[in-house]
Amino acid sequence: MNIPEANRIKSLTHPCFNGCGGKNTRLHLPVAPVCNIQCNYCIRKFECVNESRPGVTGRVLSPKEALDRFLEVRERLGNINVAGIAGPGDALANFEEVKETFSLIRERAPGVTFCLSTNGLLLPRYAGEIAALGVSHVTVTVNAADSKTGRRIYRFVTYRDRRYTGEEGAALLLENQYEGIRRLHELGIVVKANVVVIKGLNDAQIPAIAGKLKEAGTDLCNIMQLIPVKGSLFEHIPLTSNAEITEIRKSCEAILPQMYHCRQCRADAAGTLDNDLSRFFGKAERSPEIPGCPSDSAAAGLAAAGPAEPEKSTGLFAVASKDGMLVDQHFGHTENFYMYQYKNGQVVFLERREVSRYCSGPDDCGKKHEELIDSIIKTIEGCSAVITMRIGEMPKRRLEEKGISVFMTYDYVTDAVREAAKGFRDAPL
DSSP: OOOOHHHHHHHTTOTTTSSSOTTOOEEEOOOBOOOSEEETTOOGGGOOOSSTGGGOOSOOOOHHHHHHHHHHHHHHHSOOOEEEEOOBSOGGGGHHHHHHHHHHHHHHOTTOEEEEEEOSTTHHHHHHHHHHTTEEEEEEEOOOSSHHHHHHHEEEEEETTEEEOHHHHHHHHHHHHHHHHHHHHHTTOEEEEEEEEOTTTTGGGHHHHHHHHHHHTOOEEEEEEOOOOTTSTTTTSOOOOHHHHHHHHHHHTTTSOBOOOOOOOOTTOEEETTEEOGGGSSOOSSOSSOTTOOOHHHHHHHHHHOOOOOOTTSEEEEEEOSSSSBOOOBTTTOSEEEEEEEETTEEEEEEEEEOOOSOOSTTTTTSOOHHHHHHHHHHTTTOSEEEESBOOHHHHHHHHHTTOEEEEOOSBHHHHHHHHHTTOTTSOO
């Protein structure tokens, strides 16, 4: 079945499906805490879905709270193009909450686009109900072409009150994923597949996965980096570089249209892809004004007053962050490092230092920019460590050669600095 014209039109204003993101806004509503599979790259510190960092949320909402958040965000940002559910667990493992949330919003906003993300285990069961709810776009995370690969990625699968492991569990998940995509396709729902590249496990079979996805009826493919998460079984698997991801995407373009603008968003994301404003909405468990994590205005005031003199007995940390709230920037993409000192058990903001972007685009990230990395190292001189969401192997090696450690995480800045400080004996913990 071809995509209905109405859903095709909705794709034009869906930032994940229109090919460029742009200024179209979306809101993720974290009403789905339960997950029914365990991926080896996911750790449930944040009750995450099969993509661990995209499953991060400040708190889980009830359907009524989700409606309140939708109305608040719509009032403050203007029109919301898309309301989606992407965790922090699996949407279909929490389908009653998903149904209630979408039903409440549909009464107040008949024209909004609905989407959801899922690991696909329950897709064959719920495909018809998804369509009946008016969901026009679904994202399914599929990481394997066969059960031999799948058994190394998925620790277990829970289906109909029974836990499956090994190839049996992986085969069940894969069968339901591809069958579920076929049913969505028949119902005219636009399907995007996320594929997480895991070096040494599935990286060689990405084209085979893309081929099976196309055969099942997938419309768009998003090949994405594994984010190594401390504490997960895959925390030591090397990061796939942006250049490598770009090459893999290009190699699969002849099979399926590729997404190049993914930001691997939070489960409570709000705003455009390039500007997540989630922290400003709803009753968060943490205040936007976290001690040591200044707002832009506070940061500007501190910077104007001049940085405090860091003591050698404490750690000095350069954090790749959009606004000093979260560690949410790739090292190569950041234009600002927020400088923090860890002193007497406190995380203290010092200043913000501007740098030139090390990576200016997907075709550029693999090039060795000696002058740029030297300039960045000079700018953050005196640091014990750089804290970043991700970093390429070459700049990581150059930093370590200069005695600057690298910590990769996706967390609140204050928590990340405290965790990084544990690695330095002279930092008073």
